[in-house]
Amino acid sequence: MSGIVYLVGAGPGAPDLLTLRAARLLERADIVFYDALVHPETIALAANARRIAVGKRCGKHSTAQQFINKRLVDAAAAHSIVVRLKGGDPMLFGRAQEEIAALEAAGVRYEVVPGITAALAASAQIGISLTQRGVVRTVSLVTPRVGEGEAANDWARSIVAADAGAIYMGVGQADAIAAALIAAGKAAATPVAVVENASLPNARVIYLTIAGLPRIADDGLPGPAVILIGAQFHAHQAAAASANALVDGATEPDDCRESTDPGRVRIGR
Numbered sequence: 404m405s406g407i408v409y410l411v412g413a414g415p416g417a418p419d420l421l422t423l424r425a426a427r428l429l430e431r432a433d434i435v436f437y438d439a440l441v442h443p444e445t446i447a448l449a450a451n452a453r454r455i456a457v458g459k460r461c462g463k464h465s466t467a468q469q470f471i472n473k474r475l476v477d478a479a480a481a482h483s484i485v486v487r488l489k490g491g492d493p494m495l496f497g498r499a500q501e502e503i504a505a506l507e508a509a510g511v512r513y514e515v516v517p518g519i520t521a522a523l524a525a526s527a528q529i530g531i532s533l534t535q536r537g538v539v540r541t542v543s544l545v546t547p548r549v550g551e552g553e554a555a556n557d558w559a560r561s562i563v564a565a566d567a568g569a570i571y572m573g574v575g576q577a578d579a580i581a582a583a584l585i586a587a588g589k590a591a592a593t594p595v596a597v598v599e600n601a602s603l604p605n606a607r608v609i610y611l612t613i614a615g616l617p618r619i620a621d622d623g624l625p626g627p628a629v630i631l632i633g634a635q636f637h638a639h640q641a642a643a644a645s646a647n648a649l650v651d652g653a654t655e656p657d658d659c660r661e662s663t664d665p666g667r668v669r670i671g672r
């Protein structure tokens with residue numbers, strides 16, 4: 404084996420939200436295996452590389468993980484610099500560990516290059532800190548999605564135990580998420596911000612509460628979206644922070660703990 408495999412985070416979507424290290428590796432890469440959510444301009448940085456799509460998005464064609472693992476090992480035997488380009492950060496809900504295990508088993512050198520994860524991009528998009536001082540000291544990053552061969556776990560309890568949470572890959576099961584959080588003891592009136600396409604020009608935000616979460620099914624969110632949950636995600640804070648807020652007839656509660664549903668505000672950026 405002569406090559407090295409770089410597991411590289413491409414960030415949340417915007418092509419300029421990429422680390423310098425990632426950009427330089429792409430420019431030097433011989434071959435790049437990239438995920439579905441990676442921006443075409445980011446892939447284009449690998450101008451001299453063979454570029455291979457191996458991404459998966461819900462309900463669409465995907466390349467089986469074991470096959471990807473094998474391709475990485477095979478590529479390292481034939482090329483000096485192999486880049487495995489993943490959306491966000493490779494180590495957060497990115498299946499990097501399976502690939503690392505396969506590379507280690509085959510004796511292939513590897514390095515991980517971090518990227519900006521979706522929850523941080525979403526928080527930046529709306530101008531509300533995930534760890535707002537005085538309100539939040541703990542944040543739980545979860546996904547209710549259960550992959551093949553994985554056992555389901557009680558993810559909702561970790562959000563109840565934390566001050567705030569970010570749910571990845573959850574939009575398709577908003578009903579079940581709301582029910583699980585309420586059953587686990589989270590107040591139905593807890594504010595929620597659903598951020599779609601964070602960091603991209605077509606970013607959208609929907610503010611509601613846990614009780615109102617099932618309604619996002621009606622909004623049809625075709626892009627990737629993260630669900631942020633916590634007392635700090637009141638719409639009025641983001642509306643104040645956004646110069647071009649589009650407010651859609653929502654009423655604001657004075658105190659979220661006394662409200663059952665503060666309605667909805669859309670913020671466009």
Ligand SMILES: C[S@@+](CC[C@H](N)C(=O)[O-])C[C@H]1O[C@@H](n2cnc3c(N)ncnc32)[C@H](O)[C@@H]1O
Pocket residue numbers: 415416440489490491492493494495496497519520521522524525570571572573598599600601602603627628629630
């Ligand atoms: C397979 S996970 C990969 C997460 C990635 N490794 C990361 O660190 O962001 C894909 C999920 O990330 C979230 N996501 C990815 N890009 C996003 C974006 N630009 N805006 C909002 N959510 C995003 C969505 O919840 C999506 O279903």
